[in-house]
Amino acid sequence: MSRLYVARNPRVAARSLDGEMMIMSGRDSTLFTLNKTATILWQSADGTTPLDEIVEHRICTEFEVAPAVALQDAETVARELASHEILQISEEPIPPRNTVAGESR
Amino acid sequence: MPELTTEVDRLSLVIEIGSMPVRVHTTDARFLTMLQDRYAGFVSASEQAEIEFDVQLTPPNSPDPYAPVSVTHRLGRWTFERGDFRAEWEPASRTGWIRQTANPYSIDAVLRIFHTLVLARQGGFLMHSASAIRNGKAFLFAGVSEAGKTTISRLAPPDATLLTDEISYVRKQGAGYVAYGTPFTGELAKLGENVSAPVAALYLLAKGSENRIDPIPPGEATRSLLANLLFFAEDEELVQSTFHSAFEFVSRVPVSRLTFVPDARVWELIG
Numbered sequence: 540m541s542r543l544y545v546a547r548n549p550r551v552a553a554r555s556l557d558g559e560m561m562i563m564s565g566r567d568s569t570l571f572t573l574n575k576t577a578t579i580l581w582q583s584a585d586g587t588t589p590l591d592e593i594v595e596h597r598i599c600t601e602f603e604v605a606p607a608v609a610l611q612d613a614e615t616v617a618r619e620l621a622s623h624e625i626l627q628i629s630e631e632p633i634p635p636r637n638t639v640a641g642e643s644r
Numbered sequence: 645m646p647e648l649t650t651e652v653d654r655l656s657l658v659i660e661i662g663s664m665p666v667r668v669h670t671t672d673a674r675f676l677t678m679l680q681d682r683y684a685g686f687v688s689a690s691e692q693a694e695i696e697f698d699v700q701l702t703p704p705n706s707p708d709p710y711a712p713v714s715v716t717h718r719l720g721r722w723t724f725e726r727g728d729f730r731a732e733w734e735p736a737s738r739t740g741w742i743r744q745t746a747n748p749y750s751i752d753a754v755l756r757i758f759h760t761l762v763l764a765r766q767g768g769f770l771m772h773s774a775s776a777i778r779n780g781k782a783f784l785f786a787g788v789s790e791a792g793k794t795t796i797s798r799l800a801p802p803d804a805t806l807l808t809d810e811i812s813y814v815r816k817q818g819a820g821y822v823a824y825g826t827p828f829t830g831e832l833a834k835l836g837e838n839v840s841a842p843v844a845a846l847y848l849l850a851k852g853s854e855n856r857i858d859p860i861p862p863g864e865a866t867r868s869l870l871a872n873l874l875f876f877a878e879d880e881e882l883v884q885s886t887f888h889s890a891f892e893f894v895s896r897v898p899v900s901r902l903t904f905v906p907d908a909r910v911w912e913l914i915g
Contacts, residue, residue: 552887
């Protein structure tokens, strides 16, 4: 089974406020507010850590959930974010590009 | 030898909104008078202008009033288009042109777009909100259509100076923000006063059975602010800039929900 890699799209604007991650698409100005799981996924999406490792080390340690179920949910969330061009998904590691403007502000 | 060319008078006026003088040139005296009436209070005697727009009047036509606005940036030049106008602006040369019929609405839209773009680069914005000055401080009242912008403006007491009942003009200045009067009107159809004051608060309007002010979480404040900003450009850099400006604003200006019944007592809570 192939592994999935996820990376933040550097062309979106992102900012965390009181633990709430908000992201605006640079393409069409749509605003997204991420839930906790999606926020962890976003913050961990460095393009080089496989999704299953993110789930194992970041999500399963945060929530009481079976790894297989968590991985399935995370993949669904990742594909949803990718459909809005917020995340990039690949079966190969994704080389770093620009950092996301304002992500850590 | 007979004269082959006719000299055409080039008329102009400066429209100054948000302390930003924009010179408009036309060859049509009646159109100039129309602009002087439309922007009364915002016509400036300033010799200097941030930008010069040449207005090229076209014959009357029947444009689609519901045509979407398109604002694009290419090779250092902005293009604004709607069914009733086409305009270009080149920031480097501080010049532009507008092609429209002799009506005040098209140039009004061009000016809104132009100011939106300029403000976005400076950390400011135009917002769907009424605004007024009281006791030397500016208060913004934001909300969608029917939220109460016109009502709260109509209820303003004599000691409040109305800046706008529809579109607020907000500039970043130092560590804070300043609101300016605008000629952009809503249902009240009354131009704002051409004055400014530091922004003291943003209220998100809600109609209810009592007058009260409630705090709202920063996330909700930011989302509401973003939902009320005027923004036209399909430009990633400006989208990001506007996004971060909203966060900056919320971190520096108190944002609350103002629930009110439609009577003048609501103003006892303001100022």
